[in-house]
Every structure is written in structure tokens, then in C-alpha cells.
Amino acid sequence: MADLFAKYFPNVVYQGWTGDGGWLPAIGETLYMTFWSAIFGGVLGLIFGIGLVLTDEDGIAPNHTLFSIFDKVVSLFRAIPFIILLAFIAPFTKLLVGTQIGTTAALVPLSLGVFPFYARQVQVALKSVDHGIIEAAQSVGATFFDLVFDVYLRESRSELIRVTTVTLISLIGLTAMAGAIGAGGLGNMAIAYGYNRFANDTTFMATLLVLVLVMIVQLVGDVLAKAFNHKTAG
Amino acid sequence: MAEEIIKLDDVSVTFQQKDKQVAAVKQVTLHVEQGDIYGIVGYSGAGKSTLVRVINLLQIPTAGRVEVNGKLLYQADGQQKKLIAAKSLRSERRKIGMIFQHFNLLNEQTIIDNVAFALKHSGLKEKQIEEKSHKLLKLVGLDSRATSYPSQLSGGQQQRVAIARALANDPEILISDEGTSALDPKNTIQILDLLKDLNQKLGLTVVLITHEMDAVKRIANKVAVMDGGRIIERGNLLDIFTHAKQQLTREFIGGGSLKAISILKKYQLGKLSADERIIQLTYVGNSVSEPILVKLYRDFNVEANIIYSNIEVLRGTPVGTLFVIIKGTSAGRIQALDYLQKQEVIITEIAEDELQEGETDNG
Ligand SMILES: Nc1ncnc2c1ncn2[C@@H]1O[C@H](COP(=O)(O)OP(=O)(O)OP(=O)(O)O)[C@@H](O)[C@H]1O
Ligand SMILES: [Mg+2]
Numbered sequence: 001m002a003d004l005f006a007k008y009f010p011n012v013v014y015q016g017w018t019g020d021g022g023w024l025p026a027i028g029e030t031l032y033m034t035f036w037s038a039i040f041g042g043v044l045g046l047i048f049g050i051g052l053v054l055t056d057e058d059g060i061a062p063n064h065t066l067f068s069i070f071d072k073v074v075s076l077f078r079a080i081p082f083i084i085l086l087a088f089i090a091p092f093t094k095l096l097v098g099t100q101i102g103t104t105a106a107l108v109p110l111s112l113g114v115f116p117f118y119a120r121q122v123q124v125a126l127k128s129v130d131h132g133i134i135e136a137a138q139s140v141g142a143t144f145f146d147l148v149f150d151v152y153l154r155e156s157r158s159e160l161i162r163v164t165t166v167t168l169i170s171l172i173g174l175t176a177m178a179g180a181i182g183a184g185g186l187g188n189m190a191i192a193y194g195y196n197r198f199a200n201d202t203t204f205m206a207t208l209l210v211l212v213l214v215m216i217v218q219l220v221g222d223v224l225a226k227a228f229n230h231k232t233a234g
Numbered sequence: 235m236a237e238e239i240i241k242l243d244d245v246s247v248t249f250q251q252k253d254k255q256v257a258a259v260k261q262v263t264l265h266v267e268q269g270d271i272y273g274i275v276g277y278s279g280a281g282k283s284t285l286v287r288v289i290n291l292l293q294i295p296t297a298g299r300v301e302v303n304g305k306l307l308y309q310a311d312g313q314q315k316k317l318i319a320a321k322s323l324r325s326e327r328r329k330i331g332m333i334f335q336h337f338n339l340l341n342e343q344t345i346i347d348n349v350a351f352a353l354k355h356s357g358l359k360e361k362q363i364e365e366k367s368h369k370l371l372k373l374v375g376l377d378s379r380a381t382s383y384p385s386q387l388s389g390g391q392q393q394r395v396a397i398a399r400a401l402a403n404d405p406e407i408l409i410s411d412e413g414t415s416a417l418d419p420k421n422t423i424q425i426l427d428l429l430k431d432l433n434q435k436l437g438l439t440v441v442l443i444t445h446e447m448d449a450v451k452r453i454a455n456k457v458a459v460m461d462g463g464r465i466i467e468r469g470n471l472l473d474i475f476t477h478a479k480q481q482l483t484r485e486f487i488g489g490g491s492l493k494a495i496s497i498l499k500k501y502q503l504g505k506l507s508a509d510e511r512i513i514q515l516t517y518v519g520n521s522v523s524e525p526i527l528v529k530l531y532r533d534f535n536v537e538a539n540i541i542y543s544n545i546e547v548l549r550g551t552p553v554g555t556l557f558v559i560i561k562g563t564s565a566g567r568i569q570a571l572d573y574l575q576k577q578e579v580i581i582t583e584i585a586e587d588e589l590q591e592g593e594t595d596n597g
Contacts, residue, residue, distance in 0.1 A: 135292055136338035139331075140352035140399060141324040150351065154342050230383040231341045 011199035021193055027209060029103050030185035033175040034213075037110035038168060044115040045167070048074055049122025050148065060134065060147050070119075077116040082174055085109050086181060106175070106183035114171045121163035129155045158229035165221025169214050176210060186210050239406060239439050240266035240289055245298030247284050258284040260463040261298070266456075268406070271433055271440040273450030273471070275486050276460030282443045285460070286409050289441065290330040291323060303329050303406055324355070331400030335412035337392040339384040345395050346371065346380040352402035370398040374428065390421030397428065401438075408432070409441045414449055422446075426453050447486050451475075451548050459483045471548055476516040476555075476580045495584070497542060498557070506559065511567060512541075515556040516580040518548075526577060527558070536562035536570040557584070 006013045016022045048070050053059055055067040080088065086109045090100040093108040129152055137151050153160070179187025186206045194203030247259040259281045266272045274282050287293035288300060291307055294317065300308040305326055309316045318326065339348050349367040358366065371377040374394035376387075384392050393413060400408055410429065414422040430453040432438045442454055450457050450471070458468035459482060467474065467483045478484045498512070506512065527538040542557040560567055571581055 130336075130338065132334055132336055132338040133340060136332070136334060136396070136399075137340070137351070138292060139290055139327055140402065141328040141355060142351075143324065143355070146351075146354060150343075151340065155340060157342060228342070230385055232385055 009201040011202045012205045026189045040111035041114035045118025048119035052123045053126040074116040074119045082113045103184045106178040118167045125156045125159040161225040236267040238265045239268045241301040243299040245295045248296045271454045273454035273457040274443045280460040281463040328403035329405045331405040331408040333396045333413040335415045337396045352399045374398045407439045411443045510561045512584040514582040530570045534566040534570045536566045
């Protein structure tokens with residue numbers, strides 16, 4: 001079995017498990033980048049998404065100026081293609097983490113790249129909360145924080161899980177792209193060790209691993225979204 | 235006279251939309267007394283919801299004065315507007331329960347948590363909140379479903395949970411904005427009877443917005459009819475029922491008069507000879523029947539021809555309406571009406587022109 005594998009996937013075996021260019025570090029880097037940029041980009045996206053909904057005309061704290069600021073910032077960052085963002089913010093990245101190359105440096109563009117996408121998704125999720133429910137909560141004297149946490153966030157949590165899943169998956173895609181310009185991870189494996197060296201089996205394996213990762217995220221997301229949804233009977 | 239618990243004076247609400255202004259409520263004055271069940275009816279877009287949402291300032295008016303439970307919530311003097319502070323508003327709102335057409339429960343929280351949510355700032359300890367929530371659920375007959383989620387309940391049950399939530403802070407007032415409109419007839423009756431029960435047992439003042447006149451007839455003691463942002467007619471249920479002045483009110487109230495008049499028009503029954511009059515007789519409780527009409531003939535030589543009759547139940551009391559053509563000498567007719575009045579029959583003479591105007595409308 002192992003022999004057969006080595007016969008058809010010689011380059012995959014050549015890369016080895018550990019060490020420079022090994023599969024485990026590559027997987028680890030992808031997970032590392034996904035995790036931390038999900039945290040930073042996620043918090044940023046959540047803040048902007050919530051801000052957009054609360055300050056909107058029909059929100060609970062309508063404020064035209066603030067809304068415009070949130071809206072413009074999100075739109076601006078969404079408009080920049082990720083691959084250009086990578087280059088564009090390099091000086092800022094250097095300022096922030098001391099270097100502009102490598103896995104940790106990639107977190108800056110990744111977070112900034114994913115946050116506007118997530119902000120819009122969060123906005124849509126929160127908007128799905130029926131305005132009547134918000135009014136009913138207000139009619140029993142709910143405070144601003146009650147409304148944000150117990151109504152907006154809690155009522156839309158299944159929807160939030162769903163959009164988080166979508167965002168995570170697109171983030172995995174972004175880490176692959178960041179990998180292509182030297183941030184490591186499975187993307188780097190596929191391009192630098194696979195494509196560039198005509199090692200198609202390595203590219204194939206890297207792709208397969210990314211797919212597995214995506215499927216796990218999707219599966220967990222679906223299960224959680226279902227578990228946290230009580231809107232419909234059953 | 236009971237205390238006025240809701241006082242809306244000259245309240246206007248204007249919505250600013252991009253290119254135009256929508257005047258949803260126009261200088262409405264509405265006073266509701268403690269213990270009233272005040273029905274507000276009107277067609278869609280009349281401004282009913284907007285008006286009642288002013289009571290707990292879910293809708294901030296553009297002008298007027300709002301006083302509820304003896305507290306001034308809003309007052310506009312010219313350009314100067316005074317609004318109760320946000321924190322006080324929250325505690326005032328807790329004394330004004332509200333239920334909605336679509337129940338608006340928190341879908342992601344259990345029934346008991348929905349009720350407990352309203353008690354979050356009541357100052358009660360967690361344990362007491364739990365006890366009180368159970369007590370409220372018992373009141374609406376749903377304690378056994380405490381850990382269910384709203385989606386697992388029927389519409390009627392969900393509305394009962396909403397009522398429990400609305401009553402959590404022992405409010406003096408309960409506003410129902412189309413609270414029964416999404417329910418089937420059986421559940422509608424259950425909810426209405428529950429409201430009436432609460433009104434009688436707890437002295438709860440109820441403001442009942444609906445387009446189902448039957449709901450008003452069943453439990454309200456007062457009614458206001460809204461059209462185009464104004465209250466065009468208001469009063470005691472029976473008065474409105476028997477003496478509606480506005481065409482729209484008659485359309486809503488029914489009471490037979492509208493139907494009767496249209497029948498009269500259609501068959502040209504309105505063409506009366508000099509010794510004939512059409513009158514509407516309304517009687518509450520005891521029935522007017524043949525004997526009285528026979529008596530009219532025997533004692534006053536007045537013939538009474540029934541052209542339309544109808545019976546309805548207002549707040550559990552049957553109220554009958556008869557449209558009759560009486561024929562006799564003018565002295566006889568006066569005596570006859572006198573006699574009827576003594577029998578506590580409410581008499582409304584139908585003017586002949588009322589029966590004719592429709593024909594020009596059609597032509
Ligand atoms: N937030 C709003 N912005 C603009 N216009 C509004 C708003 N809310 C209500 N209106 C308008 O105000 C008018 C009165 O609406 P309202 O909801 O009070 O009517 P209603 O009598 O409750 O009708 P329904 O029986 O359909 O509930 C309508 O013309 C409506 O379009
Ligand atoms: Mg309405």
C-alpha cells in the first residue's frame with residue numbers, strides 16, 4: 001500500500017511529514033493563518049456589521065454619519081482585490097509586525113481582506129431579525145445591551161453561524177492565495193512545491209487537503225447552525 | 235368618573251419620506267379611562283398602529299401631548315419638544331404591556347425565558363423571576379410548556395405567552411395591536427375572553443386595535459373609528475352601535491343598519507306615502523316581538539311592517555335591530571313611538587333622503 005502510494009505520489013512522499021516543506025508544517029500554517037485572521041477579521045467584521053445595523057435608519061440607534069462611515073469603509077475594503085491588498089498594505093504590515101513576509105505578516109492582509117466580507121454577512125444576518133421582535137422587546141423596557149445581545153445577536157445566531165461558515169471557507173481560499181506569495185501553508189505547497197516544480201501530485205495532494213479542511217468547516221457549521229435554530233418547529 | 239389613564243392630546247405623527255411627508259396621525263385626542271376596553275377600528279392605513287404606538291413612545295409623535303399612568307411622556311410646545319428621559323421611559327414602558335399580530339416572541343428562547351426577559355430589570359432576584367414567570371404562565375394556562383420554544387406552540391398559545399410577557403411587570407394597561415388577527419376564530423375568542431377576564435379581575439385597561447368588529451363587539455365598552463389619521467367617531471359601544479353618524483362607522487359596526495338601508499334602496503322601499511315613516515328600533519336584552527307591534531296596531535291604530543331585522547351580541551348581551559315602516563296618523567305615530575320609548579326601545583328615525591342619496595351615487 002505504502003509502496004503503491006510512493007509510486008504514484010513520489011513528490012508528495014519526497015516533501016515528507018516534517019521539516020522545511022513538510023506537510024505537517026504546511027497544514028499547521030494554513031490552520032494558523034485561518035484561525036488568527038478569523039479572530040481578528042471576525043471581531044472587526046462583527047463590530048462593523050453590528051454598527052451598520054444599529055446605526056441604520058431603522059436601527060435602534062440611527063445615526064447617519066456613523067452609518068456612512070461604517071458603510072464607506074466596508075465598501076472600500078471590499079472593492080480592493082485581495083492580491084492587490086496584499087501588496088498595497090505591505091508597509092503597514094511591516095509597521096505592525098516588523099516584517100512583510102511570512103505567515104504572521106500574512107495575518108494583516110488576511111484580516112483586512114476578510115473583515116468587510118464578514119461585516120456585510122453579519123449585517124444581512126442581523127437584518128433578518130424581525131423588527132417586530134425588537135419592538136416587542138422595547139415594549140417591555142429592554143435596554144440597548146439587551147437589544148444587542150439578547151435580541152439581535154441571539155435571535156440571529158443560527159444565521160450568524162451560517163455566514164461565519166461561509167466566511168471561514170472563503171478565508172481558507174485567501175490563505176492559499178497569501179501562501180502563493182510566500183506566506184506558507186497549503187497554498188504555498190501547491191504553487192511553490194507543486195506547480196512551479198511540475199510536481200502535479202503535490203499540487204493534487206495540497207488541493208485535496210484544502211478540500212478536506214473546507215468540508216470539515218462546512219460540516220461543523222451546518223451541524224451548529226441547525227442545533228442553534230429554533231425558528232421552525234422540529 | 236374613573237381616572238383617565240391614557241391621555242393623548244392633539245397628537246400628530248408625520249413620517250418624512252424622501253420626497254414627501256406622510257401624515258399618519260392628525261391631531262388626535264384620545265382619552266382612555268381606567269378599566270376601559272377601548273376598541274379602535276379602521277381600515278388598513280388609517281393610522282391605528284401609529285396612534286397606539288405613541289402610547290408607549292415606540293413611535294415618537296411630531297406634535298401633541300402624551301400622558302400615561304399620570305406621567306408626562308411627551309409634550310410639544312411649538313418647536314420646543316419635551317421627551318421623557320430614556321431610562322424613565324424604559325420603566326414607564328414596563329407598565330404598558332403590548333401584544334402584536336405576529337406575537338413577536340424571541341424565537342431562540344424558551345417560553346419561560348421569554349417571560350423572564352421582561353423581568354430582567356424588575357429588581358427581582360433570579361429565583362423570584364423564575365417563580366413569577368411560572369405564575370404568569372399559569373395565568374395563561376401554559377405552565378406545562380415552559381421549556382418549549384415558541385415555534386413548538388400554536389398561534390393561540392404563542393399569543394398567550396406574549397400576553398404573559400406583556401403582563402410580567404404588572405402593567406395597568408395592555409395594548410393589543412391586531413392581537414387576534416392572525417388567529418383562527420376559536421383562538422380569537424379564547425384570547426378575547428382572556429383579555430376580558432384580565433380586565434375584570436385585575437382592572438386592566440385594554441386598548442384593542444382590530445379590523446374585526448366582532449372582537450370589539452365581544453369585549454369593548456368603548457370604540458373609536460379611525461380614518462385618514464383621524465378619529466371620525468367615538469363613544470360607548472351601544473351608542474355607536476345604535477347611533478353611528480358616519481357612513482364608515484356603520485360599515486364597521488354593521489348593526490344591520492347599513493344592510494337594511496341598502497336593501498331599502500335597492501327595492502325602492504324608501505318611497506313612502508305621507509302617513510308612513512321608516513324607523514329603526516334597537517332593543518337591548520329583552521326582546522321586542524310581535525306582541526309590541528300588535529299592541530301598536532290595537533292601541534294606536536299604527537301598522538308596523540318589519541322590513542329588516544337582525545340580532546347581535548354586544549359584550550354578551552343580545553341587541554336587536556328592527557327596521558319597520560310604520561303607517562298611521564301622525565298623532566297615532568307619535569303615541570306609538572312614545573310607547574316604544576317606554577319599553578326602552580331606542581328609536582332612530584331614518585330620514586328619507588338617506589335612502590335616496592345612494593341612487594345618485596350609482597347613477
Ligand atoms: N415608519 C413609517 N414610515 C413611513 N410611513 C409610515 C410608517 N409607518 C406607517 N406609515 C404610514 O402611516 C399610515 C398609517 O399606518 P398604520 O400602520 O398606523 O396604519 P394601520 O391603521 O395600523 O393599518 P393596518 O390595519 O394595515 O395595520 C400608512 O399610510 C402608512 O403607510
Ligand atoms: Mg396596524
